[in-house]
Amino acid sequence: MAGKLGIYIHIPFCRSKCDYCDFYSLAGREGRMDDYQKALIAHIRETAPLARGHQVDTIYFGGGTPSYYGEKRLRELLGEVCRRFDVARDAEVTVECNPDSVEKKMLCRLRRAGVNRISLGVQSCCDRDLEGLHRPHTFAQAKAAVQAAREAKIKNVSLDFIYGLPHQSMEAWKESVESALALEPEHLSCYGLKVEEGTPLYTRVERGEILPDDDMQADMYLWMVERLAKAGYKQYEISNFARPGFQSRHNLKYWMGRPYIGFGPGAHSDFGGRRYSFVRDLDAYIEGVLHGGNIVDESELIPQRERGGEYLMLRLRTTRGIEEWEYRREYFMNFDPIEQKLEEYERRGWAARQDRRWYFTPQGFLVSNQLIGALLEIQEKAALDTLLPRLRRNVRDTEPGQS
Template identity: 80%
Template sequence: MAGKLGIYIHIPFCRSKCDYCDFYSLAGREDRMDDYRKALTAHIRETAPLAKGYQVDTIYFGGGTPSYFGAKRVKEVLGEIQRRFDVVREAEVTVECNPDSVDKKMLTCLRRAGVNRISLGVQSSCDAQLAALHRPHTFQQAKDAVRAVREAKIKNLSLDLIYGLPGQDMEGWKQSVEDLIALEPEHLSCYGLKVEEGTPLYLRVAGGEILPDDDQQADMYLWMVDRLQEAGYQQYEISNFAKKGFQSRHNLKYWLGKPYIGFGPGAHSDFGGRRYSFVRDLDRYIQGVLKGGGIVDQSELIPQRERSGEYLMLRLRTTRGVEEWEYRREYFMNFDPIEQKLAEFERMGWAVWEDRRWHLTPKGFLVSNQLIGTLLEIQEKEALDSLLPRLRRARQEQKP
């Protein structure tokens, strides 16, 4: 039986750079769009034979702003994937878009090319907050974009929203959530604002700009979880909510440790037991693919023991969580010390055992980094304790 594979295409072009963005994206480089399309299609042709025996069931165009790259270029890259890989008929094909760079004609072109899911970066329904982030659109443009998605007959729409923004209070956050619910998307991704070093927002905060504090953000998060549940959106990951049948199949590959191949500068892959990434340099990537040269930034073989840590770290981001015999079967490790700690978390209201699986609660998700870090320390100690007897036996067997 063929394995399932995801494909990620990074489109690094943007009309403008948002103040909080730490992704590899570039404004003012439209002159390289056609060369980049050539590099992507060449890289896809070169890589496809390595995936023989795999069926591609998710394709994701992320960025940057893929819609700014243009429907024609996206269509050509997608067509190359469809020709070179074994893409299943029901594959989920997502394109990230900004509201200012889509219209019905463009979206209809994408749908006819095979795109069946749009992820729209709205972020807030308050124009003042959007302007404070240097987002290139208004909320009215977001509403127009949603209407264009529906008129183009695309039936799977995800909207992005951020809490903890400059000038945002609880009432403003509630209004944004209600405004996005009213747009009736199938999926919502709701993230807490992260202030990344090196971004304009980092400099603004360092200069004294005040953002909602941790307690305020926690209140925003917990209210949102309850409100979205009430509105029919089931939480399936820390920041992701979906109506029944509309979970992001591509993003679930990351959280469930499934294989995927990335293309483009800064793109990551996890394929063939190896994790690797490409250089965060548009010109070097184009040059390397089209004319020869190194484009790999990092590459490492991931031992099964390390995968056991990823199992805890990634699965506990989801409401699917972890399961004892799944863990024992895959990694041949003792689950008991981990379960004992999860039971402690349950008493604190941070975790729950249901349907024979452990997963974090919304309150647990708020402190998930600390909780998962504790579990990883327990796992490391358990691995060391199991290794020591084998080392002692090996030394005894070597004695004359």
């Protein structure tokens, strides 16, 4: 049976750069779109033979702002992927969009080309918040974009929102969530604001911009989880909620450790036991693909022991969590010390178990980085405790005079 594979295509172009954004995206570089299209197509053709024996079941156009790139280019790229790879008939095909760069005719053409899911970056229902983040749209445009998607018969719409914005109150966050629910999306991604060094927002905060404190953000998160559950959106990952059957199959590949191939500057891949990424430089990527040259930024083979750490780190982001015999079977490591720590988390309300599976509660998700860090330390110690006796036996067996 063919292995399943995800494909990610990075579109780095934006109309404008948002103050909080740390992704590799560029404003004012529209003049390179045609050359970039040629590079992507060449790279897809070059890579496809390496994926023989794999069936592509998810395709994701991320950014940047793929909708700003233009539906004609997106359709051409999707057609190329479908010609060069074995793409499943029921593949999930997602395009990220900003509300200001979509309209019904465009979405109809994308749907006919095979796009069956869009992810709209709404972020807030408050125009003042959107202006403060330098988002290029209003909430009225977001509502119009959802309506256009429905009229284009796209049946899987995801909306992105952010909590913890500058000067945001609990009441304002509740209003955003209620406004999102009123749009009746199939999926919601609700992220806590991260202030990344080097962004304009980081400079603003350094100069005294006021953000909700940690306690307020925690209250926002816990209220959101409860409210979305009541509305029929099941949490399946720290920041992601879906109606039944509408989980993001592509993003689950990242969290479940499944293989995927990325294209474009800054794109990452995990394929053939190797993790690699491409240079975060549009011009260098185009030049390297079209005229020869190294476009790989980082590349490493991932040993099975490190995969065991990723199993803990990534699976515990999801409500599916981890399971003892799954862990023992895949990574040949002792689960007992990890379970002892999870039992401690359970007593503190941070973890729970059901049918032998351990997962974090919403309270645990709030402090998941610290909890997972402690589990990784325990895992490392358990691995050393297993390895040292074996090394001692090897040394003893090779000492002079031993028969």
